[in-house]
Amino acid sequence: MxxxxxxxxxxxxxxxxxxxxxxxxxxxxxxxxxxxxxxxxxxxxxxxxxxxxxxxSPTGFRWRALYGDANYPAGYEIHGIDISHYQGDIDWDKLRGGMIEGYPLRFVMIKSTEGSTRVDSKFIENFLQAREYGYIRGAYHFWSNLSSARSQAYHFLNTVQLEDGDLPPVLDVEHKPADKSIEDFQRDVLTWLHIVEDKYHVKPIIYTYYKFKEKYLNAPVFDDYPYWIAHYYVDKVEYKGPWKFWQHTDVGRLPGIKGFVDFNIYNGSYYDMKKLTIGNQEGVW
Structure with missing residues (x-):
């Protein structure tokens, strides 16, 4: 039934x-x-x-910044920017009067090279002008998965001539090859860092995103290098380890620069940042 x-x-x-x-x-x-x-x-x-x-969804922070006020982190006095050819021709006279949250610009990070052959078209001009206008300057290399670590390191060294008073060389690494293990990728990154460190006798700065650092560069050896964290539109850094620089927005506005520019802060005093520069690091690292 x-x-x-x-x-x-x-x-x-x-x-x-x-x-x-x-x-x-x-x-x-x-x-x-x-x-x-x-x-x-x-x-x-x-x-x-x-x-x-x-x-x-992945870039919701950027949509909020474009259509609303960006909340800049409080409690930091040392502000800077990073620039490349994307900012075009900069009016440095106007930029000199720019302020971020009531504080003057103190440092400028400048893109220099990418991969094993590319040189940023504005590097030489930006690098010279940054020193001419009294900023503490730095130069960064953009990592490419299409070139060997060794060829990229020597390309950077052949292009960039850092001087006493400049910030340590910077490696901007944001992508890992899909077909390479994390261990091999970390070995490649360390190759670049060691070659450049041998030249300038300072620990290079590592720039990358918060989650990328945690996933791919979380070995203890990388904690020996100053960390420049990219983490946008949050009230505080969620990364638990030590860090020196924080890129907190990519939609900043300043006089003398058309369009958007990245804003950064230094985690310390101006005196501390001066001690980080080349020629002033005795006993620091």
Whole structure:
């Protein structure tokens, strides 16, 4: 008896499903444009979902900054920027009067090289002007997974001539090759760091994102290097280890620079930052 009832229910469900499908088929047959509208709406919904998932959600901080006020971290007095050819021609006379949260600019990080062949088109001009206008300057190399660590290190050294009073060389590393193990990737990064350190006798600065550092550069050996953390639109750094610089927004505005520029802070006093520079590091590291 129970089996018979179950069989009847299954048959009833099948008949209802067939009726629904038949009704939908009849509707589409009577109104062929409905099929186009239905398909179009489905594609649009899929597009909106994909756009939000891959563009809006991961960079929600940037959307909030563009359409609202960015909250800059409080309690820090030493402010700086990092620049490259993306900032175009900078009016350094106007920039000299720029203030961030009521504090003057103290340091400028400048993109110099990328990979084993590229030189930033504005590096030489920006590097000279930064010193001419009295800023503590630094130069950073953008890591490429398409070149060996050794060739990238020597490309940086052949291009950049840091002087006493400049910040230590900087390695900007943000991507790991998908086909390389974490251990091999870390070995490559250390190769660059060691070659450059041998030249300047200071520990290079490592720049990377908070989560990238935790996932790929979390070996204790990397804690020996000054850390420049990129972590946007948060009230405080969530990274638990020591850090020297914090890039806290990529949509800053200053006179003399068209468009956006990255804002940074130094975790310490101006005197401490001076001690970090080349020629002034005795007993610091």
């Amino acid at each position: 129970n089996e018979s009832n179950r069989s009847k229910r299954r048959n009833n469900r099948k008949r209802r499903t067939k009726k629904k499908r038949s009704a939908l088929s009849d509707l589409l047959a009577r109104n062929p444009h409905a099929a186009w509208w239905t398909g179009g709406i489905a594609v649009m919904c899929l597009y909106v979902w994909l756009f939000y998932s891959f563009f809006v």
